[in-house]
Amino acid sequence: MPLEGSGQAVALEVLLHGPLSRAELARRMGLSHASLSRLTKPLVASGLLVEDATAAHRGGMGRPKQPLDVVEEAHHFLGVKVTGDRAYGVVTTMRARTVSRSVVELPDHTVDGVVRVIGDLAERARAEVPELAGIGISVGGLVRDAAVVEQATFLQWTDVPLGAQVRAATGLPVVVENDVTALTEAERWFGAGRHAETFTVLTIGAGVGYGLVAHGRLVTSSDAGLGLVGHTMVAPGGPRCGAGHSGCAGAVLSSDAIAGAVASATGRWTGIDQVLEQAASGEVACVRAVTDAARALGRLIGTAASFSHSPTVVLGGETVAVAQLAREAVDAGIADVRHDEAEAVRLEVRGAGFDEWARAAAVVAVQAFVTGR
Known part of the structure; x- marks a missing residue:
């Protein structure tokens, strides 16, 4: 109710x-x-x-x-993270505790195809739990009114009423949200928000994302989903992004940017997963690329902490291993931009899998259920 x-x-x-x-x-x-x-x-x-x-x-x-x-298990929720080739689904309790996971390949980028996949995930969830109370869906891009995917470049979608179509297919309440916004909401309710009223969320992976909670409230705008923080300067004289900005976060910290730095040094393309694995084992070119990216990441973290007036920064995304492999470089980057007398940055690193994104989508469904949004 x-x-x-x-x-x-x-x-x-x-x-x-x-x-x-x-x-x-x-x-x-x-x-x-x-x-x-x-x-x-x-x-x-x-x-x-x-x-x-x-x-x-x-x-x-x-x-x-x-x-x-x-009663945490009285109601369950399906969270779905839609990427360019897969749909990652998790079923959670009311407190966002994950009880099951699924991954399904997308047959194509058509809306009908994606809706069918989400419908199949919902049927699986219904077979696993006594009651499925709602579905949360997160996508990378612009989302309007928690229902319409206004723009999702990786799916080639414009103005898609995804919420209404999934609700028609499943008969369940549906909330659609930008993926970074959903991740920030998950932190506000069940993560960093439990001990900090103001904090920043940064994500690194296919792109660079940013979320802000100030005094217990999500800060957002019509530009949320455009990836604006990705154009913040973090590496003077560094490579240019597609928009022509030199040394910006997107040009240095994205998965392709890190892999590209290794390719420039070795003359061969190595996927980001292999780059991270080889950096962990000490391969010189990979270590250098990861360390350079970590230094730039530290500058972005320090800048975010300064602008939010809060030392708490949550780091998520598929390539958070950059911070774990080269933490000293991250700390050096923070020091590059942080005042010596400022409170030490409290960096909280989350898991790297897409399940984290799907769980965040479930959280926005929990929020809608509890608040009647």
């Missing part, structure tokens, strides 16, 4: 931070015990909140106190 006002705020607090005792919940919400009881009574009666007997504890005299929690 869609919730509003204080009732929604209470339910969200328990979802994101529970189980919570009524006393702790009242303190967090700034509510009197009487007000909290009035708000939680219908939530418990509806089954959205439950008294968690397994987490009960004694608070002095009397019977054990039972914290409030949500």
